[in-house]
Amino acid sequence: MSRTTDPGVTRAEYCAVACAEVFRGDAEVMASAFGTAPALGARLARLTFAPDLVLTDGDAALVDGAPPLGARPDSLVLESHMPYRRVFDVVWSGRRNLIMMASQIDRTGNQNISAIGPWDHPKAQLVGVRGAPGNTVNHPTSYWVPNHSPRSFVEQVDVVSGVGYARAAEAGPSATRFHEIRFVISNLGVFDFATPDRVMRLASVHPGVTVDEVVAATGFELVVPDEVPDTRQPTAEELELLRTVLDPRSVRDREVPA
Amino acid sequence: MADKRTTLEEFVGELADGMTIGIGGWGSRRKPMAAVRAILRSDLSDLTVVSYGGPDVGLLCAAGKVAKVVYGFVTLDSIPTDPHFKAARQSGAVEAMEVDEGMFYLGLLAAAQRVPFLPTRSGLGSDVLRVNPSLRTVRSPYDDGEELVAMPALRLDAAVVHVNRADAAGSGQVLGPDPFFDELFLGAADRRFVTTEQVVPTEQLAAGGPLQSLCVSRLLTDAVIETPGGAHFTACVPDYGRDEGFQKEYVAAAGDPDAWAAFHARFLAVDEAGYQAATREAADERAAARAAKEGA
Numbered sequence: 001m002s003r004t005t006d007p008g009v010t011r012a013e014y015c016a017v018a019c020a021e022v023f024r025g026d027a028e029v030m031a032s033a034f035g036t037a038p039a040l041g042a043r044l045a046r047l048t049f050a051p052d053l054v055l056t057d058g059d060a061a062l063v064d065g066a067p068p069l070g071a072r073p074d075s076l077v078l079e080s081h082m083p084y085r086r087v088f089d090v091v092w093s094g095r096r097n098l099i100m101m102a103s104q105i106d107r108t109g110n111q112n113i114s115a116i117g118p119w120d121h122p123k124a125q126l127v128g129v130r131g132a133p134g135n136t137v138n139h140p141t142s143y144w145v146p147n148h149s150p151r152s153f154v155e156q157v158d159v160v161s162g163v164g165y166a167r168a169a170e171a172g173p174s175a176t177r178f179h180e181i182r183f184v185i186s187n188l189g190v191f192d193f194a195t196p197d198r199v200m201r202l203a204s205v206h207p208g209v210t211v212d213e214v215v216a217a218t219g220f221e222l223v224v225p226d227e228v229p230d231t232r233q234p235t236a237e238e239l240e241l242l243r244t245v246l247d248p249r250s251v252r253d254r255e256v257p258a
Numbered sequence: 259m260a261d262k263r264t265t266l267e268e269f270v271g272e273l274a275d276g277m278t279i280g281i282g283g284w285g286s287r288r289k290p291m292a293a294v295r296a297i298l299r300s301d302l303s304d305l306t307v308v309s310y311g312g313p314d315v316g317l318l319c320a321a322g323k324v325a326k327v328v329y330g331f332v333t334l335d336s337i338p339t340d341p342h343f344k345a346a347r348q349s350g351a352v353e354a355m356e357v358d359e360g361m362f363y364l365g366l367l368a369a370a371q372r373v374p375f376l377p378t379r380s381g382l383g384s385d386v387l388r389v390n391p392s393l394r395t396v397r398s399p400y401d402d403g404e405e406l407v408a409m410p411a412l413r414l415d416a417a418v419v420h421v422n423r424a425d426a427a428g429s430g431q432v433l434g435p436d437p438f439f440d441e442l443f444l445g446a447a448d449r450r451f452v453t454t455e456q457v458v459p460t461e462q463l464a465a466g467g468p469l470q471s472l473c474v475s476r477l478l479t480d481a482v483i484e485t486p487g488g489a490h491f492t493a494c495v496p497d498y499g500r501d502e503g504f505q506k507e508y509v510a511a512a513g514d515p516d517a518w519a520a521f522h523a524r525f526l527a528v529d530e531a532g533y534q535a536a537t538r539e540a541a542d543e544r545a546a547a548r549a550a551k552e553g554a
Contacts, residue, residue, distance in 0.1 A: 060435035083436040084284060088360045092379070114356060115347070119389045125347035127339055128311075128331035133358040134380030163383035171383035174404045178379075 009234060011187065012252035013242055014206040015146075016040040017234045018185045020048070022099055022142045028052045030062070030082075030096045035144045036247075036255040037185070038099035039069060043246050044238055056082060069247050091131065094178050096139040099185075100132060104157040105143055107199050107220040109164030109181040111136075112157035119159065132162035140180040146255050148186035150219035165198035187256045188214050190231055195223050204231040259427040259460075264481045266296040266530060269451050272481075273297070273416055276325075278306040280366070280412070280447055282419030282440040283492065286312040286335040286500055288432075290420035290453045292488035292530050297323060299529070308412055310359065310439065312492060313508065316340035317526075320512070324352050328412060330359030334505055335493075341512035357386050357393075357409075363439060365412035370445030375408040382407055417447035420489045421474060422497055423466060424454035428479025430472075431463050434495040437473040444478035453485045455497050487534050503544045504537055 019041025023031055026045070031053045033042040043066035046053040057063045057076055064077040082090075090096050103126055104112040111132060117123030135141050141162060145152050160167055168175040184191040189205040201223040205214055207230045215222060234242070242252070273279065279297075283289035294314045297305075304325045309315050311332030318324050320342035332343045346352045357365070364376040377396055387393050387407070396408040419440035421430035430452050432440070444450040452474060463472055488494075491501040491508065511521035525536050 081435075084438060085363070088363055091360060114385070119354075121350045122348055125339070125344045127333050128329060128356055129358055129384065129386060130331045131359045131380075133382075133384035133386050134360040134378070136384075137379050137382050159389070160383070160385040167383040172405055174379055174406055175382040179383075 009207070009239070010253060010258045011206055011208065012037060012256040012258065013234055013239065014231050015185060015187060015256050016044060016242060016252060017238060018183075018190045018204075018206070018231050019099060019144065020044040020238070021190075021232075022183055022185075023050045023053055023097055026050045026053055026097055028054060028095070030054045030056065030090050032056060032096060032098045034099060034101050035146065036069070036252050037146070038144045040242060040246055040252060041099070043067075044241060047241055048235075048237065060084070066246070068245060069251050070249075091134055091138050094139045096135075097182075098135055098139065099142045099144050100135065100162065102143045102145050102152065102162070102184075104152060104154050105145060105184060106154050106157045106164065108166040109162075109184070109193055109198075109200065110157045110160045110167055111143055111162030111164070112159050114159035114161045116158050129159070129161040136163040136181070137168065137175050137177075137179050139178060140182045142181065142183040142185065145184065145186040148188045148214070148217045150217065153186075153218040153220065155220040165193055188217060191222075199223060201225065202228055204229045206231045207233075259476070261426045262428045262476075262479060262482045263426050263457060264483055266292060266483055266485065269293060269418070269481065269483060270296045270300045270302065272449055273300075273302055275302060276304045277415040278308060278413070280414040280417035280443040281307060281309040281314045282417065282438060282443045283312065283314070283489070284310040284436070284438045285331070285333045286492045286505065287436075288420055288434060288438065288489050288494050289314045289492040290418045290451075290485075290488060291490055291492060292485035293418045293420070293451065293453050293483070294318060295526065295530060295533060298526055308414060308443075310362070311340070311343065313340060313505070316342035316512075319343050319346035319352060320518070326353040326355065328355040328357070328362070330357055330362045334509070336500065336502060337505065337509055341509055345512075355390055357381065357390065358384070361386070361407065361409045362412070363442070364409040366439055366442035366446045368409065368411035369413045370442050373411065375410050377406040378409055379406055381409070412446060414443065414447035416449040416451065417443040418451040418453060419443055419474070420453045420485070420494065422455050422494065423458050423463060424452055424474070424479075424482050425460040425463060426457055426482060427460065428452060428474075428476035428482050429460065429463060430454065430474030430479065431467060432471055432473050433467050433497070434493075441474055441478055444474065450478055450480045451483065452479050452481070453483045453488045455484075455486055455488065455494065457482060457484045485530065490534070490537060501537070501541070504540060507540065
């Protein structure tokens with residue numbers, strides 16, 4: 001089956017729009033977004049369909065509006081103080097929607113940013129679990145993986161940092177009460193857990209990508225519906241915002257090449 | 259008021275092998291690096307380091323000072339990981355207690371409040387409980403019956419933090435945007451050290467910034483050490499930003515034993531004044547190299 005690709009829209013732009021969709025329906029929650037496509041997605045959402053979203057300056061403040069990538073600090077309009085200690089108050093209150101990155105992600109939505117290999121002698125120590133365990137049991141969490149491959153989409157992650165559906169269920173009601181893995185977005189497509197047993201499902205492919213490519217790049221058995229839609233097209237307004245306001249220097253194309 | 263001013267030498271003299279030491283700051287930001295360098299020059303060993311980790315953890319691991327690290331992450335911010343910490347973990351040279359960064363906060367808070375643990379949802383379902391088998395859960399005694407993680411108090415033998423200004427009695431001022439968890443590190447510790455860019459008369463503290471910048475009270479301080487440039491090469495805004503050029507040199511040198519030996523000889527086998535002079539000289543060399551490149 002051949003798919004039409006709008007010749008004008010880059011892969012990175014589809015990724016940014018897919019990340020924006022993470023925030024659809026959100027009212028006043030703190031949007032935290034790591035990586036270029038997520039940062040653009042949160043800003044797009046704030047400027048279009050989620051105008052009450054609260055963005056951060058990436059340091060210790062909440063900002064008004066949606067500043068361009070790399071905006072000078074003195075150009076930002078700050079609206080509140082948000083040092084790390086207060087960030088935890090927000091995390092634990094649930095008033096946050098987050099896109100984190102994942103070095104590994106697995107079939108039931110566990111994420112790993114801690115270590116690759118056995119715990120006592122890891123083949124690679126990564127940054128550490130950071131806030132992933134707490135984030136995932138306190139507020140909606142999604143993941144951004146810009147390098148979809150069998151090494152990043154694995155059957156079982158080595159160290160469960162962000163908690164997936166099966167592990168949350170095993171841990172009991174205190175773990176599932178506020179748990180939601182909303183989407184996984186990669187450079188190839190969008191994934192969710194809208195299956196009876198809460199395993200990863202291919203929700204859409206970015207235009208120009210085939211379902212077979214996604215399946216081949218995934219290291220576990222992905223649920224693939226009979227009809228897989230394309231990731232939606234950006235609107236004219238979204239393209240204008242991305243290209244002229246938020247990211248005129250096309251930083252996005254360095255994260256996901258055209 | 260007592261004059262709590264002392265020296266880096268006396269700071270190190272109060273530490274002992276096997277101690278648990280908390281280090282303030284966050285990642286590669288406002289780390290008490292002069293105090294860390296003083297530990298590097300000492301013969302201390304077998305330390306447990308408790309830190310929102312940055313190059314403090316990496317340098318102490320590289321020097322073989324560390325038996326165990328308690329952390330939620332170790333990062334250089336603009337560079338995702340610290341090469342020495344990675345190497346120490348991958349060789350099994352250090353024991354790791356890796357926890358969620360919010361659990362870490364509650365561990366310090368519990369210690370500061372003198373309670374044995376604080377309950378949290380964070381950690382449930384994750385491998386934090388698998389890789390730290392000593393961690394326990396606790397059931398709510400109320401009708402909800404929720405089962406939560408009981409984060410144990412992270413009690414510290416000593417803590418050291420770095421602030422922009424302090425007075426001689428140990429009131430500290432953070433002029434940057436985030437006080438991080440420094441007051442909790444101090445509150446969790448038996449011996450509490452504050453290093454500062456500058457010791458100023460008490461009346462200059464409130465004159466130098468808003469009241470909420472005076473976030474370390476002398477209730478939390480046993481000793482004050484003036485260490486200008488004492489957070490270098492981490493950020494200490496507004497006094498100075500991170501020295502990204504030097505941080506890159508640090509990472510590059512870590513990848514090669516000969517380069518690391520040269521880095522060590524030039525920057526770490528010298529006293530604090532020698533370090534500050536050598537890093538200024540290195541900055542001038544990088545600037546000259548850039549100018550030559552642009553001129554070519």
